[in-house]
């Protein structure tokens with residue numbers, strides 16, 4: 001099962017992608033996580049990506065496409081995978097389709113997690129990410145057992161650099177301009193499924209499981 005998660009920044013793509021990956025035992029491939037790991041390790045890719053990410057802009061397509069195309073060809077992706085944060089532009093979607101067609105494959109589902117802009121800034125300001133394992137929490141909606149400490153690994157939680165309200169507003173603008181056209185793209189490809197992302201995390205997940213099957 002090959003799945004794309006679509007949705008505005010903070011819609012809950014990462015939250016749902018992790019749950020899908022665990023239930024169906026497939027890799028979760030998040031381009032945002034890959035860039036953040038590269039930034040943390042001070043790689044050349046990380047340094048390049050950081051200048052765009054800190055401004056709320058998309059990293060150029062050429063820095064993203066090969067990375068994902070190489071990743072989905074690895075052995076652990078044979079039974080499927082869930083893409084989170086990719087594709088994000090029409091050229092990225094076209095490059096993915098082309099690379100998959102060349103190996104006789106195609107995506108099965110594009111799941112759009114739909115959340116209005118009004119809810120997004122509030123969600124982002126309450127989001128906390130673990131510096132150790134990258135797990136994501138929310139002060140109000142997905143709290144940890146001990147405030148400020150990751151349930152999974154015990155490390156410290158931080159507010160992401162790009163979750164400041166000004167940057168979130170910028171990212172929302174970029175989303176509407178560059179990523180939202182993918183809704184039409186995947187509607188035309190007849191693989192788009194839209195789910196209401198404003199309800200409780202487990203209710204969003206149940207709707208997704210109803211679509212994907214047990």
Ligand code: AP5
Nearest residue numbers: 009010011012013014015031032059085127137138141201
């Ligand atoms: P990326 O990391 O992909 O960020 P994003 O798309 O902006 O998405 P987020 O991770 O912010 O949100 P999410 O939808 O995963 O929400 P989450 O589950 O955490 O990308 C970051 C940057 O990297 C980009 O801006 C760009 O610069 C670059 N980049 C990445 N991929 C790229 C690409 N392909 N091309 C070019 N550039 C790229 O949930 C948010 C919060 O809400 C959490 O606290 C969560 O606990 C809470 N929450 C989740 N669901 C619910 C719910 N149902 N109810 C209440 N709270 C909820």
Ligand code: ZN
Nearest residue numbers: 130133150153
């Ligand atoms: Zn952790």
